[in-house]
Amino acid sequence: MLDFDKLEKNILAFWKKEQIFEKTQRKKKGQKSLVFYEGPPTANGKPGIHHVLARAFKDLFPRYKTMQGFYCLRKGGWDTHGLPVELEVEKELGISGKKQIEEYGIAKFNQKCKESVFRYVDDWEKLTERIGFWIDMKNPYVTCHRNYIESCWWILKKLWNKGWLHKDYKVVPYCFRCGTPLSSHEVAQGYKDIIEDSIYVKFPLKDEFGTFLLVWTTTPWTLLGNVALAVDPKAAYVKVKLEKEYLILAEACLRVLTDKCQVIEKFPGEKLLGKSYQPLYDFVSYKEKVHYVVPADFVVFTEGTGIVHTAVMYGEEDFELGKKLGLPKHHVVAPDGTFTSECGQFAGKNVKAAEEEIIEDLKRRKLLLKTEPITHAYPFCWRCHGPLLYYAIDSWFIKTTAVKKALIRENNKTNWVPAYIKKGRMGNWLETLIDWSLSRNRYWGTPLPIWQCLGCSKQICIGSYAELEAYAGKVPKDPHRPYIDEVVLKCSDCGQKMTRVSEVIDCWFDSGAMPVAQWHYPFENEKTFKDQFPADFIAEAMDQTRGWFFTLLAISTLIFDRNSYQNVISSGLVLDEKGRKMSKHLGNIVDPWEIIKVTGADAIRWYFYSSTAVGNDYRFSLFLVQEVVKKFILTLWNVYNFFVTYVKVDGFRVKEQESRRVKENILDRWILSRLNQLIKTATQSLEKYDAFTASHAIEDFVSDLSTWYVRRSRDRIGLTAENGEDKNACYATLYEVLVILTKLLAPFTPFLAEEIYKNLTGEESVHLADWPIIDKQLIDEKLEQQMKMVRKICELGHARRKEAGIKVRQPLNRAKCKVQSAKLNDKLVQLIKDELNVKEIVWEKRDVKEPEVTLDTRLTPQLKAEGEARELVRQIQELRKKANCRLEQQIKVYGPKWPEEKKLREYIKKETLAKELLPGKTLKIATLND
Numbered sequence: 039m040l041d042f043d044k045l046e047k048n049i050l051a052f053w054k055k056e057q058i059f060e061k062t063q064r065k066k067k068g069q070k071s072l073v074f075y076e077g078p079p080t081a082n083g084k085p086g087i088h089h090v091l092a093r094a095f096k097d098l099f100p101r102y103k104t105m106q107g108f109y110c111l112r113k114g115g116w117d118t119h120g121l122p123v124e125l126e127v128e129k130e131l132g133i134s135g136k137k138q139i140e141e142y143g144i145a146k147f148n149q150k151c152k153e154s155v156f157r158y159v160d161d162w163e164k165l166t167e168r169i170g171f172w173i174d175m176k177n178p179y180v181t182c183h184r185n186y187i188e189s190c191w192w193i194l195k196k197l198w199n200k201g202w203l204h205k206d207y208k209v210v211p212y213c214f215r216c217g218t219p220l221s222s223h224e225v226a227q228g229y230k231d232i233i234e235d236s237i238y239v240k241f242p243l244k245d246e247f248g249t250f251l252l253v254w255t256t257t258p259w260t261l262l263g264n265v266a267l268a269v270d271p272k273a274a275y276v277k278v279k280l281e282k283e284y285l286i287l288a289e290a291c292l293r294v295l296t297d298k299c300q301v302i303e304k305f306p307g308e309k310l311l312g313k314s315y316q317p318l319y320d321f322v323s324y325k326e327k328v329h330y331v332v333p334a335d336f337v338v339f340t341e342g343t344g345i346v347h348t349a350v351m352y353g354e355e356d357f358e359l360g361k362k363l364g365l366p367k368h369h370v371v372a373p374d375g376t377f378t379s380e381c382g383q384f385a386g387k388n389v390k391a392a393e394e395e396i397i398e399d400l401k402r403r404k405l406l407l408k409t410e411p412i413t414h415a416y417p418f419c420w421r422c423h424g425p426l427l428y429y430a431i432d433s434w435f436i437k438t439t440a441v442k443k444a445l446i447r448e449n450n451k452t453n454w455v456p457a458y459i460k461k462g463r464m465g466n467w468l469e470t471l472i473d474w475s476l477s478r479n480r481y482w483g484t485p486l487p488i489w490q491c492l493g494c495s496k497q498i499c500i501g502s503y504a505e506l507e508a509y510a511g512k513v514p515k516d517p518h519r520p521y522i523d524e525v526v527l528k529c530s531d532c533g534q535k536m537t538r539v540s541e542v543i544d545c546w547f548d549s550g551a552m553p554v555a556q557w558h559y560p561f562e563n564e565k566t567f568k569d570q571f572p573a574d575f576i577a578e579a580m581d582q583t584r585g586w587f588f589t590l591l592a593i594s595t596l597i598f599d600r601n602s603y604q605n606v607i608s609s610g611l612v613l614d615e616k617g618r619k620m621s622k623h624l625g626n627i628v629d630p631w632e633i634i635k636v637t638g639a640d641a642i643r644w645y646f647y648s649s650t651a652v653g654n655d656y657r658f659s660l661f662l663v664q665e666v667v668k669k670f671i672l673t674l675w676n677v678y679n680f681f682v683t684y685v686k687v688d689g690f691r692v693k694e695q696e697s698r699r700v701k702e703n704i705l706d707r708w709i710l711s712r713l714n715q716l717i718k719t720a721t722q723s724l725e726k727y728d729a730f731t732a733s734h735a736i737e738d739f740v741s742d743l744s745t746w747y748v749r750r751s752r753d754r755i756g757l758t759a760e761n762g763e764d765k766n767a768c769y770a771t772l773y774e775v776l777v778i779l780t781k782l783l784a785p786f787t788p789f790l791a792e793e794i795y796k797n798l799t800g801e802e803s804v805h806l807a808d809w810p811i812i813d814k815q816l817i818d819e820k821l822e823q824q825m826k827m828v829r830k831i832c833e834l835g836h837a838r839r840k841e842a843g844i845k846v847r848q849p850l851n852r853a854k855c856k857v858q859s860a861k862l863n864d865k866l867v868q869l870i871k872d873e874l875n876v877k878e879i880v881w882e883k884r885d886v887k888e889p890e891v892t893l894d895t896r897l898t899p900q901l902k903a904e905g906e907a908r909e910l911v912r913q914i915q916e917l918r919k920k921a922n923c924r925l926e927q928q929i930k931v932y933g934p935k936w937p938e939e940k941k942l943r944e945y946i947k948k949e950t951l952a953k954e955l956l957p958g959k960t961l962k963i964a965t966l967n968d
């Protein structure tokens with residue numbers, strides 16, 4: 039079989055030597071641009087097959103548009119900051135947590151982080167090159183570079199000036215393992231369904247001995263931070279007797295109790311307001327008024343008891359309520375997720391781990407009514423997989439909610455592929471938008487450029503190195519921690535020292551800032567930045583919807599009041615052959631190199647474009663890619679091979695033939711009509727960034743070309759063909775079809791297209807060629823319809839032969855076709871006769887939905903003799919093949935029985951290039967010396 043790996047490597051070497059990519063990249067004056075943004079990967083791991091997927095799409099459209107005369111600057115990029123990088127380094131160093139990092143030294147730690155993010159850069163570059171992804175890897179943007187960080191500072195300062203960057207105590211999803219809050223786009227990636235024990239607990243009322251407020255919670259650890267209980271003042275509550283105790287709960291929630299209880303009293307929730315209760319834990323003595331019943335508007339009755347446990351530091355609604363009522367903001371949990379030293383027997387214990395002990399303790403103290411397992415979606419850290427807590431933290435926020443309307447407007451203007459993401463995944467996300475939790479209490483990231491006065495607490499935000507230098511007199515060469523932390527400013531108000539706040543920022547901010555920061559705008563490259571904003575298209579996996587797709591949208595809408603991309607391709611996951619997620623654990627991860635070695639990169643690319651519509655997940659395996667090779671690539675290759683082989687045999691010179699003259703042959707007219715329809719469909723689909731429709735149209739065309747055009751044209755060419763004019767027409771047509779087809783294929787399968795195109799045309803490269811333009815005059819819709827009918831009739835005729843057990847080689851006298859509409863012209867009828875090997879077609883006009891075909895299967899001696907002659911031809915061709923005869927090689931044949939009729943003997947001689955048919959015991963050939 040063809041060695042695709044070798045073929046593609048030769049093409050790669052050719053591209054490199056002749057600098058074909060660079061040649062496509064030379065911008066001509068006044069040329070239109072296609073703007074593409076590379077979503078930066080992190081090179082601290084090897085690239086996987088899902089990266090090949092994204093890169094296949096990223097490569098397709100720039101190649102396509104380049105052929106249309108556009109200029110596409112393709113700047114590479116690397117994402118380098120962030121928690122994932124830090125966690126990897128912690129693992130390598132065998133340390134864990136912030137205390138150990140600081141003992142190890144922030145400077146050394148950050149140095150390790152920096153090294154680690156380029157560890158696999160070679161692997162990335164090699165794979166990128168091998169799959170034919172043309173991108174400028176020599177001048178990439180790098181998010182940890184000094185200039186990049188300065189541009190991020192410039193953006194942050196803009197936000198600061200607008201009042202959109204602020205610090206707030208807020209309850210945020212927080213990972214105590216990583217010691218940092220997570221932004222909501224990070225949290226969205228880590229929900230899992232889990233089963234946990236929820237509990238019903240009893241809070242004793244202070245003034246009514248033996249009466250309890252019944253409360254339900256799914257997070258027992260938050261009970262230590264309880265400061266109030268909330269009720270709906272307007273709802274009906276009841277006091278019930280259960281054995282010797284009295285319980286209070288909402289009437290609507292009575293279902294949580296057994297029928298053994300007895301309702302004693304009914305009253306509005308209002309009556310409960312202000313009542314004091316005994317806390318379950320009284321470790322903390324508060325100065326403020328605590329532990330009483332308060333009103334709230336978020337009480338629900340569909341679950342729980344209608345009395346809501348309020349721990350202001352551990353729930354968003356709780357916090358807002360506490361703010362309104364002046365409840366104390368006091369932590370019983372440290373930032374590392376353990377109970378503080380105040381918490382008696384629980385001090386120092388991880389809150390999630392201590393839950394069982396809390397439940398046991400309440401049971402022992404007879405304050406637990408019951409436990410109830412519940413299944414709910416709980417957020418986990420997307421990186422370390424630890425459970426997240428809702429935790430009040432002093433954190434920096436970007437006020438994305440200030441531009442919510444603009445974000446929705448800009449998203450609505452964006453073309454999403456697939457379209458349903460716009461209103462779905464992305465639209466829903468924007469509807470429930472909250473402020474962007476920006477700061478991270480970590481080390482390896484863009485430092486938040488805010489300095490605060492130790493005296494009067496005045497804060498300033500720095501927007502450039504020049505500005506910092508003006509204040510401090512110097513700027514560290516490396517703007518990362520710890521060097522930046524050493525820069526101390528002087529307060530212009532009180533003259534005291536100002537130090538930088540300790541936080542770094544969310545690394546998703548870095549990548550979302552790339553339209554600006556990749557050019558070090560506004561400090562440099564103003565013209566390039568303006569030329570390259572916004573992007574015409576971006577393409578990444580769907581999990582970027584709330585990641586990079588969102589941060590790009592958010593930052594550019596905050597700063598420029600518009601989105602930074604116009605089209606976005608959001609692709610599904612790459613699963614294994616059985617539809618399971620690929621994971622180390624299952625051992626089903628496919629190494630892209632293993633596939634490339636066997637099938638080449640074009641096959642993988644084609645698989646991703648054509649196997650399913652964008653947005654769906656991909657099942658992936660070597661076997662599935664090999665199917666693509668068999669079904670599509672080899673079909674195309676065989677047509678090409680057929681052409682090249684016979685052109686040589688016939689000594690046909692393409693260049694000497696005028697390919698654009700009027701085509702007489704109906705097959706030529708048909709395939710050229712189909713070809714021009716294909717140009718139309720492919721172009722229209724690619725304009726909409728729809729690779730699936732385009733690739734399918736190409737696949738259908740190649741199938742028609744192979745199974746009909748070439749199949750029916752075989753007799754038109756080769757040494758046995760009689761009509762020289764028609765032979766030339768066939769070659770000229772097939773040549774034109776193949777050349778245009780390779781141009782259409784060039785963006786999809788750049789290697790295969792290059793190989794065929796170069797060989798056929800002798801031109802430098804298909805990627806320097808122009809995208810084909812449709813020739814409307816060659817489109818003949820009526821003919822295409824008729825040809826469909828012809829093929830349908832042939833299909834039915836073949837089915838009838840199969841039923842009768844008569845091979846196609848055996849000629850038959852007639853086929854009868856019942857059709858509704860008028861009969862076909864002679865040329866089309868001749869096609870049917872040839873294909874079905876019948877001498878006559880009899881038409882019957884009938885009222886039938888689909889054509890019907892019957893065959894006259896009677897075999898006369900004459901028909902039998904003709905069938906035998908054809909069978910002999912077949913056998914002799916086999917022998918020629920076995921003997922490796924050249925196509926034009928003449929032979930003589932020995933055989934036990936030759937047809938009596940001279941016409942048939944002549945026919946055999948002509949078809950097999952036999953000079954003589956001689957008597958012999960068995961069928962045998964001998965080559966003739968020429």
Ligand SMILES: [Zn+2]
Pocket residue numbers: 213214215216217419420421422423424
């Ligand atoms: Zn974590």
Ligand SMILES: [Zn+2]
Pocket residue numbers: 491492493494495496529530531532533534
């Ligand atoms: Zn001051």
